[in-house]
Amino acid sequence: MSESGIGERKGDHIDLAARGDVGFRVNATLFSCVKLVHEALPDLHADAIDTGVTLLGKRLRAPLVIAAMTGGIPRAESINRELAAIAEARGYGFGLGSQRAMHVDAAKGSTYRVREVAPTALVLGNLGLVQARALPTSAIAELVAAIGADALCVHLNPAMEIVQPGGDRDFAAGEETLARLARELPVPVVAKETGCGVSAATARRIRRAGVRHLDVSGAGGTSWVAVEMHRAAGAERALGEALREWGIPTAASVALCAPVGFDGLIATGGVATGLDVARALALGAHAAGIARPVLQALLDGGREGAERYLAGVEAELRAVMLLVGARDVAALRRAPRVVTGELAEWIAQAR
Ligand SMILES: Cc1cc2nc3c(=O)[nH]c(=O)nc-3n(C[C@H](O)[C@H](O)[C@H](O)COP(=O)(O)O)c2cc1C
Numbered sequence: 001m002s003e004s005g006i007g008e009r010k011g012d013h014i015d016l017a018a019r020g021d022v023g024f025r026v027n028a029t030l031f032s033c034v035k036l037v038h039e040a041l042p043d044l045h046a047d048a049i050d051t052g053v054t055l056l057g058k059r060l061r062a063p064l065v066i067a068a069m070t071g072g073i074p075r076a077e078s079i080n081r082e083l084a085a086i087a088e089a090r091g092y093g094f095g096l097g098s099q100r101a102m103h104v105d106a107a108k109g110s111t112y113r114v115r116e117v118a119p120t121a122l123v124l125g126n127l128g129l130v131q132a133r134a135l136p137t138s139a140i141a142e143l144v145a146a147i148g149a150d151a152l153c154v155h156l157n158p159a160m161e162i163v164q165p166g167g168d169r170d171f172a173a174g175e176e177t178l179a180r181l182a183r184e185l186p187v188p189v190v191a192k193e194t195g196c197g198v199s200a201a202t203a204r205r206i207r208r209a210g211v212r213h214l215d216v217s218g219a220g221g222t223s224w225v226a227v228e229m230h231r232a233a234g235a236e237r238a239l240g241e242a243l244r245e246w247g248i249p250t251a252a253s254v255a256l257c258a259p260v261g262f263d264g265l266i267a268t269g270g271v272a273t274g275l276d277v278a279r280a281l282a283l284g285a286h287a288a289g290i291a292r293p294v295l296q297a298l299l300d301g302g303r304e305g306a307e308r309y310l311a312g313v314e315a316e317l318r319a320v321m322l323l324v325g326a327r328d329v330a331a332l333r334r335a336p337r338v339v340t341g342e343l344a345e346w347i348a349q350a351r
Contacts, residue, residue, distance in 0.1 A: 005166070006101050010073045012231055017069075017292050018299045022226045024244070029220030029270035030251040033343030034279040037336040039325035049321050050328040051314065052091075055264050055287050056151045056188055056213060058122040061091025062314050063281060063329055067217070067268045067289035068126045068153055068192070072101025077111040082303050083294065084114035084121060090310060093122035093287065095153060099143045100131050115148040124190065125149035129156050130168045133177040137184040144187055152185060153192040153215065154178060159247065160194055160224035163240040165232050175209050182210035193217035195224045195269055197248030200351050203257040213264040215289055216254055219247030221270030222292045251283060252346035255339070258284025274316025281329060282337045 016022050051062040066083050070076040080096060087094035094114065102108045114123060125144045132140060132154055144152050156174070161167035181189045190213040191198070191206045197218030198206070206214060229240025248256075250269035258265055267280035268289030277288040290313070297309035326332035339347060 006104065007073045009231070010070060010076060010097070010101065013227060014070060014075060014079070014295070016227050016230055017222060017295055020227070020230055022222055022230070024220050024223045024247075024270070027219045027245040027247060028249060029218065029276070030249040030343040030346070031220075031270070031276045031279045033340045034251060034283060035338040035340060036278060036282055036320065036324050037338065038323055042322055042325040044322070044325065044327050046318065046322050048327060049318050051317060051321070053287055053329050055093060056122055056190070058093070058150060060093055060122060060287065062317065063277065063287040064310065064313065065093035065095060065122075065124070065266055065268070065287055065289040066294050067215070067291035068095035068097050068124065068155070069291055069295055070097035071099060071112040072097070072108045073111065079295070079298065080112060080114050081117050082298060083306065084118035084123065086303065086307055086310065088118040088121040090307070092310070093124060094118060095124040095289070096126050096147065096149070098126050098128055098155065099147070100128060102146070103131070103135070103139070103143055109146055112147045123147070123149050125152045126192075127152060127154055129154050129174050129177055130161070130171065132181060133173055137180060140181065141185055144185070149187065151188040151190055151213065152181070153190040154181060155192045155194050157194040157224065159196045159243060160228055163225050163228040163232060163236055163243065165236055167228070175205055178206060178211050179209040188213055190215055190264070190266070195219060195222050196246060197250060197253035197269065198257055199248060199253070200256040200260065203260040203262075207260050207262065212262060213266070214257060214262045215266035215268050216250060216257055217289070218250030218253035218269035219245070220250050221272070223247075249343070249346065251279065251343050252350065254280055254283045254285050255343070255347050256350055274313045274318070275320055277313065277317045278320040278324075278332060279337075281332050282335050284333065
């Protein structure tokens, strides 16, 4: 794709995510099927609750990652810097959008550089698996080093590409590419979906490839098929309409991938509240990622609006931790929970 094509697409993505009709309508996260068991006798002080976790070698003050969104266009620079500064101040992880644009044009690197405002935060680089396949590891290592990232998210997005006008069609040698990067890159690799989730079988292949971190990015939040559908016409638009609900619900994906045994399992996709975060952790995630709701809060209310939204998520998580009697995240991950309805069916049938 041409440079101007990439830039236009990135701008469309921000506009559509901010204001478009791009959510799943029917296929929900299924977090509502997770009932955490109330503890009437918590036996701890609310102020003693510790929400801290270690992810990818860095200590986060709360188990939250602002998930990958943007880079490569002027608007992206301020979005990335605002969000990275929030991650630094509040002790979250921060994911940059696909670095493809800076690979094509090194001058675009400035739109991804956030270390000035986030010197210590966990910062995640990002590249598509198909782009990574075509590049030598040394070139990818340079992209990572140029922004000082702690790890590289390699995104898997076949559903989005298949609907995207001019999108990729060749997804061969993906596992091999992940194995090469896990072996040769100087930083950890995070395999990351973008809103369709990861199955248990795929998680096992990813783990066998030597990748120790997974962001399931499941269905129920932003539908990337819906985003691309809005940009498409003709046959691709029809395909987008048919497949906009495609994907494994986030809660199902977390529950199915947790037993595979990742060092870091991130639950992204439709996570919007502290209760969602708590439910994801109780299903086995180590942290939760939030993309579109953070972008919307930033675009609506500036840095203050985004901070207010995230502080609310944290406050809700802390309240839920108290109400299940979990002093820390390790205790929350062991908290008793009842899995009901459709989620129970997913777990029983899709192992
Ligand atoms: C505007 C926007 C741009 C995105 N760009 C990327 C990207 O470049 N790379 C990536 O791995 N995921 C990208 N994503 C996907 C998110 O990281 C996330 O996996 C997905 O949106 C589901 O989370 P949500 O329901 O909280 O939005 C993007 C999301 C948004 C909203």
